[in-house]
Amino acid sequence: MQSAAKTIELEDGWQRIQEEGIDRIIDYLETSNLSNFSKKQYSELYTIVYNMCTQRPPKNYSSQLYDRYSCSIKDYIQNHIRPRIINKSDIGLLTEIQVCWKNQQIMMKWMKNFFQYLDRHHVNQNSLPNLTIRGLSIFYGEVVTQCKSKIISAFIHALELDRNGEHIDRDLLKNVTDIFMKVGTIHKPNDPADFYNFLESSVLESTRNFYEAKSRVWITEDSCPDYLLKVERCLIEEMSRADHCLHPSSGQKIRSVFLDVMINIHETTILEKETGIAYLLNHHKTDDMHRLYRLTSELANGLQPIAQAVTKYIKEQGQGIIKQKLAKIAIDKKESPEDPEFVNAFMNAQEKFKSLISECFQNNSIFQRALNSAFEELVNQKIGKHGFSEILACYADRLLKKSSERLRDEVIEEELKKLLELFEHLADKDVFAEIYKNQLSKRLLNDTSASEDAEKSFISKMKMCCGASYTCKFEGMIMDLHLAQELDQAFKESRPDLPIDFSVQVLTNSHWPYYKNHNVILPVCFSDCIHVFNRYYAANTQHRVLTWTNCLGIVTLTGYFDQGQYDFICSTYQACVLYLFNDKSTYTYTEIKQVMNFDDETCKGVMKTFVFSKNKILEKTGEERKINETDSFSIRSNFKTNQKKVKLPLPSKEENYSREKVSEDRNLAIEAAVVRIMKSRKTIAHSNLVAEVAGMLSVFKPQVRDIKSRIENLISRDYIERDNEDANIYHYKA
Amino acid sequence: MSLNSRQREKLAQFMSITGMQDVPAKKFLTSKNWDLELAVDEFYNSGAQVSRDQPAPTNQKKIDSLFTRYKSSTSAQIEGEGIENFCRDIGIEPMDVVILVISKYFNAATMGIYTKDEFCNGMKALGCDEISKLRQKIPDLRRELNNPQSFKEIYNYVFAFSRDQGVRNLGFETAIALWRLLLGEKYPLVNRWIGFLESRDKKHDISKDTWEMFLDFAIIVEREGLQGYDPSGAWPVLIDDFVEYLNS
The missing domain is CATH 1.10.238.10 (EF-hand)
Structure with a gap:
């Protein structure tokens, strides 16, 4: 470079920079007419600076130029910016600040172009702030700090005008926000957002104050739905305002403050209004509830009180259904565990609540829990004489057995699904299982099951819910029946020569309910067949014990009367008694009892079906409506009916299930759980043991008292012992 | 050192409980600042009952x-x-x-x-x-009946000693008689316990566990009142029922 040869003195150089550069920029900024810098002019100025900075000391003016750069900027601000804003306020101030900031940026851009060389060497070598930062910090010091609070209050005032519907220039506010963010790098280089926080916190505070005042008025004036509507509208506006005027990070904060003021603080009041949550629930105000959900779901504990109200509502509705049922019981006096209307009402209610929770509360888990806890309470109370388990089991029986009013398969499937949803809430699923088992047995043995597919589908549903151990017996029963049929077929083929048509169902004892077996005396033609089968079975199997459950047998018997012949379909016991009358036409009660080897209960039960039912085959002496031991029975030879086949009523059914059996099973289950835990733990504290046992048993909820008495039992049977020092600790005795 | 009348009374009590001579007995009492209960505890903890450990030679x-x-x-x-x-x-x-x-x-x-x-x-x-x-x-x-430790041993021993042969539990009537005999004076609660047991419909025999735990229960209630009973503790069900009965 040629000019390098000629040394430039400080004042000479600076004069050129001032006149040809700085003054021209200021002129442009003030008047807006600029003949653009040509490349030549610009590079000339750059070269001057370059030269002045690269001359040998003492003619090296780097440091002086850096200082004069700062001074020029300060001068510009003092002469051209300060006066513009000094007496301004509100929107005027904001507008001016915006313009000044823009000018400052332009000023600095050009200045930086001229003085670039300083940044490269002088700034680096001396670890000084670079030109941009230097310029910005002068602006920060001379302008921003001076009128920070004025700007903030102007900003907030503008926001308030906007809230009140006076449209303001939102871009202007956004620009001020940007200035705060940019200047923040000067205020705290490590945390540039900190400076913006001054503005933000003021905005948040003013938002809080503004809506606090609003909410106070609205909460007293408006109904709950109206209030929510207003709140949501304001929220949308407020969010759009934040979006347009503030930094993106502020949106969420504004939202929290807003929801806190409008909803959180007043939540109880809102919910407890006459038009509050109870009203909304009772009047199915789906939209309003969904709105309520939207507004509260973000709050820390916003949903809890609503969920409580929902639980309460569901319980009330459920109790209403139960009350109706109880009223019906009181009127009818007769109480049957079979009440499809009641179960239907409950299932429909459950459906309704489920759709409520999905429509209004987006299936949020808090509300699912609310529904579950309400149903657990509802479903586990006694209703009259019967528990829910019993009522539900009877309903299942009704769906699964053959009947004249048979529903379509899909409907049954649907009903069973709903039933299972209620079933899931039962705390005494073991009672349900016990009844279900008895009923399934009846359906399978009496061939009254409507569809094996439906049976299997229901069993597999229970299995999904309670595990395989819950349903293995049910599955075993169905499996048994198939095997029994095959065996019976094979038997018949091997012995086509039996005197009567004789079928046998061989079942696995442990899968089926217990049936009390009387050692009755069978007619020879029956016992002969039994012997034949016994021999056949023994020859075809190994190590199997066969017991005959005669009380479950079904016999078809032909009777010849004066008026013709009839086929009677009856139980083995009934058939045996009728068979006796082949030998003699009259028997006393005692004779029958003796010949058959019946006990009184069975004997009376069987005899009743002959003399008190619609088809009276026998007539008896003595009291009319009661069977006494002194009565005697004889065939009504003039028996007549217009059916060829007569189905005799079976002796009256016993209870659906035995409570003793259930409690016995429970005791066993508790003891097994205790032993299992003790075996793995060896030593355990009482309270932990009780908790673990309760956790292990899923089919029913054991009472602490029951667990304790089982523990005591195991202590006295020397399975466990107490610790010598601490009686609350148990040891397992192997 | 001369003793005041209250100290003399305590000394006499201590000697009658422990069977000690007055000089060593005084030592126990002064070491526990004349707290009779603490001194007796100390006496039993120290194993001072020599006679029990080494019986006199016999023919x-x-x-x-x-x-x-x-x-x-x-x-x-x-x-x-x-x-x-x-x-x-x-x-x-x-x-x-x-x-x-x-x-x-x-x-x-x-x-x-x-x-x-x-x-x-x-x-x-x-x-x-x-x-x-x-x-x-x-x-x-x-x-020995006054020493809590040996009393407990005797009490627990009595259970097996008193039950009918070949039976796991102690007969109802026997249990009641023994409770009266063993605990009646020391623990007034026993009378209400017996009243409770007799008021029940089913008079079951008493299990070993219930027998042993009842002494613990009586001691706790004597010392702390019914507040000492923790309903969530591992008390036998019969004792839980008793507390319910007392509270109702």
């Missing part, structure tokens, strides 16, 4: 002849009448609690019977080969 023949004196004429063990005579000779009623302490020394398996082994080993453990020696020892034996 086997003398003991054998004593056994023959009380032996039943029809069997090889001491039975009802023999025991009555034995009690009379050592100067106690047959229903005196102290007979349970003696039976414990005998390690007798069944109430109303002392076998030869039980009698002879027991007398040896007591360090007595003459009736007069045993008679002198009765006050010492009685004191």
Whole structure:
């Protein structure tokens, strides 16, 4: 470079920079007419600076130029910016600040172009702030700090005008926000957002104050739905305002403050209004509830009180259904565990609540829990004489057995699904299982099951819910029946020569309910067949014990009367008694009892079906409506009916299930759980043991008292012992 | 050092509980600042009961002849009448609690019977080969009932000793009689306990666990009142029911 040869003195150089550069920029900024810098002019100025900075000391003016750069900027601000804003306020101030900031940026851009060389060497070598930062910090010091609070209050005032519907220039506010963010790098280089926080916190505070005042008025004036509507509208506006005027990070904060003021603080009041949550629930105000959900779901504990109200509502509705049922019981006096209307009402209610929770509360888990806890309470109370388990089991029986009013398969499937949803809430699923088992047995043995597919589908549903151990017996029963049929077929083929048509169902004892077996005396033609089968079975199997459950047998018997012949379909016991009358036409009660080897209960039960039912085959002496031991029975030879086949009523059914059996099973289950835990733990504290046992048993909820008495039992049977020092600790005795 | 009247009274009590002479007894009391209860605890914790650990030497023949004196004429063990005579000779009623302490020394398996082994080993453990020696020892034996630790041992021993042969639990009536006898004076609660048991429809026999836990319960209630009972603790169900009964 040629000019390098000629040394430039400080004042000479600076004069050129001032006149040809700085003054021209200021002129442009003030008047807006600029003949653009040509490349030549610009590079000339750059070269001057370059030269002045690269001359040998003492003619090296780097440091002086850096200082004069700062001074020029300060001068510009003092002469051209300060006066513009000094007496301004509100929107005027904001507008001016915006313009000044823009000018400052332009000023600095050009200045930086001229003085670039300083940044490269002088700034680096001396670890000084670079030109941009230097310029910005002068602006920060001379302008921003001076009128920070004025700007903030102007900003907030503008926001308030906007809230009140006076449209303001939102871009202007956004620009001020940007200035705060940019200047923040000067205020705290490590945390540039900190400076913006001054503005933000003021905005948040003013938002809080503004809506606090609003909410106070609205909460007293408006109904709950109206209030929510207003709140949501304001929220949308407020969010759009934040979006347009503030930094993106502020949106969420504004939202929290807003929801806190409008909803959180007043939540109880809102919910407890006459038009509050109870009203909304009772009047199915789906939209309003969904709105309520939207507004509260973000709050820390916003949903809890609503969920409580929902639980309460569901319980009330459920109790209403139960009350109706109880009223019906009181009127009818007769109480049957079979009440499809009641179960239907409950299932429909459950459906309704489920759709409520999905429509209004987006299936949020808090509300699912609310529904579950309400149903657990509802479903586990006694209703009259019967528990829910019993009522539900009877309903299942009704769906699964053959009947004249048979529903379509899909409907049954649907009903069973709903039933299972209620079933899931039962705390005494073991009672349900016990009844279900008895009923399934009846359906399978009496061939009254409507569809094996439906049976299997229901069993597999229970299995999904309670595990395989819950349903293995049910599955075993169905499996048994198939095997029994095959065996019976094979038997018949091997012995086509039996005197009567004789079928046998061989079942696995442990899968089926217990049936009390009387050692009755069978007619020879029956016992002969039994012997034949016994021999056949023994020859075809190994190590199997066969017991005959005669009380479950079904016999078809032909009777010849004066008026013709009839086929009677009856139980083995009934058939045996009728068979006796082949030998003699009259028997006393005692004779029958003796010949058959019946006990009184069975004997009376069987005899009743002959003399008190619609088809009276026998007539008896003595009291009319009661069977006494002194009565005697004889065939009504003039028996007549217009059916060829007569189905005799079976002796009256016993209870659906035995409570003793259930409690016995429970005791066993508790003891097994205790032993299992003790075996793995060896030593355990009482309270932990009780908790673990309760956790292990899923089919029913054991009472602490029951667990304790089982523990005591195991202590006295020397399975466990107490610790010598601490009686609350148990040891397992192997 | 002269003692004031309250200290003299405490000293006398302490000596009667522990069977100690006054000089060492005073030492125990002064070390515990004349707190009678603490001093007694200290006495038992220190294992000061030398006599129990090392019985006096005895003459086997003398003991054998004593056994023959009380032996039943029809069997090889001491039975009802023999025991009555034995009690009379050592100067106690047959229903005196102290007979349970003696039976414990005998390690007798069944109430109303002392076998030869039980009698002879027991007398040896007591360090007595003459009736007069045993008679002198009765006050010492009685004191063992005041020591919580040995009382508990006796109490627990009584359960197995008193139940009918071949039965796991203690008969209802026997249990009640024994509770009256063993705990009646010390724990007034026992009377309400018995009242409660008798008010129940089903009078089940008492299990070992319930028997043993009831002493713990009586001690706790005596010391802390019913607040000492923790309903979530591992108390037998019968005791839970009793507390419910007391509260209702």
